[in-house]
Amino acid sequence: MKKLYSALMTAFNDDGSINEAGTREMIRYNIDVNKVDGLYVGGSTGENFNMSHEQKEQVFKIAIDEAKNDVDLIAQVGSLDLNESKYLAKFVTDLGYPHISAVTPFYYNYTFEQIKDYYNEIVKDVDNELIIYSIPVLTGVSLSLDQFAELFENPKIIGIKYTNADFFLLERVRNRFPDKLILSGFDEMLLPALALGVDGAIGSTYNLNAKRAKAEMNAFDAGDIDKARQLQKDSNDLISALIANDIYPSLKLVFKELGVNAGVTKKPMAQPTSEMIAGAKKIYNDYLK
Numbered sequence: 001m002k003k004l005y006s007a008l009m010t011a012f013n014d015d016g017s018i019n020e021a022g023t024r025e026m027i028r029y030n031i032d033v034n035k036v037d038g039l040y041v042g043g044s045t046g047e048n049f050n051m052s053h054e055q056k057e058q059v060f061k062i063a064i065d066e067a068k069n070d071v072d073l074i075a076q077v078g079s080l081d082l083n084e085s086k087y088l089a090k091f092v093t094d095l096g097y098p099h100i101s102a103v104t105p106f107y108y109n110y111t112f113e114q115i116k117d118y119y120n121e122i123v124k125d126v127d128n129e130l131i132i133y134s135i136p137v138l139t140g141v142s143l144s145l146d147q148f149a150e151l152f153e154n155p156k157i158i159g160i161k162y163t164n165a166d167f168f169l170l171e172r173v174r175n176r177f178p179d180k181l182i183l184s185g186f187d188e189m190l191l192p193a194l195a196l197g198v199d200g201a202i203g204s205t206y207n208l209n210a211k212r213a214k215a216e217m218n219a220f221d222a223g224d225i226d227k228a229r230q231l232q233k234d235s236n237d238l239i240s241a242l243i244a245n246d247i248y249p250s251l252k253l254v255f256k257e258l259g260v261n262a263g264v265t266k267k268p269m270a271q272p273t274s275e276m277i278a279g280a281k282k283i284y285n286d287y288l289k
C-alpha cells in the first residue's frame, strides 16, 4: 500500500512566533479530514529553515503530542549546524518519532565525502532510521546513483525523499535499490513517480488535496491510468493556481477558507496581500469547494 504524507506547515503569528493552536488544527485536519498516512515534520513547507532552534523543538513537540501514534511521523532534522542535527535526531527519537530525515547540507558546496560524513554522524548515536531529503532545486546538491549507493552502505539510512524532476535517476535508483523507501516529493509529478515505482509521496499540497492524491494512487494501483491522469490533471490545475498565487502563504490562506487557522508564513516569506487573499478565495471556490 503506497503512503501519502502531508508536509506539515507551521502556523506563525504576525511577529514570527509559533501559533500552537493553529499548528495543532492543521495536524488534526490532516489526520481527521485528509486521512493522510503520515506527516513530514520540519521540512521546507514547515519553514524549518526559517526557524530558531527553540522553534524547531517546539514544533516537533507539538506534532507528536497532537498526532500521537495515529499516523506515521518523519522528523526532518537536517541543519547547516551538524551539532544541531545530531541533537535534534536524538531529541525527536526520545520524543518517539519513528523516522528521521535530513536535508543534504547546502550553501557551502560540500564534497560528497563531507555529505556522507554528515549523514553517518547524524545517525551514529541514535536508534532510528533516516530518510535522505534530496531537493536539488532548493539546495543545489544533486546526488548520483553511486553516491546514493554509498550512503545506503549505512543500514540506518533506509530511503530517500526524492524531490527531483530527474526521472532517469529515479528509475535507476528504484531498480538498484528495490528494498529502499522512495517517497516522491513533487506533487505535480506524482503520476510519473508512481509509474516508476515509488512507495508513496510527501508534499505541501496534500494538506489541501490529499483525497484526490489518494484517489489517484488507488486508480494507479487498480490499473486505471485514464482515471489517474484525470486526477493528476485536476490536482495540477490546483497546484498551478497555488504556485501562481505564491504557494506557501496561499496554502495557509486556503486553509483559512476551510475553517482552519493556519496563521501566516514567517518573514522573510511573503506576508498576505489583498490580491493574495482574493486569489486564495478563488482557488478554494474553483478547485476545493
Ligand code: NAY
Pocket (backbone or CB within 6 Å): 007, 008, 040, 042, 043, 044, 045, 046, 138, 163, 185, 186, 187, 188, 202, 203, 204, 205, 239, 247
Ligand atoms: C517539504 O516540505 O519538505 C516537502 O515535502 C517539499 C515538497 C514540496 N517542495 C517544495 C519545494 O516546496 O510539495 C512540494 C511542492 O511544494 C509542490 O510539489 C509544488 O511544487
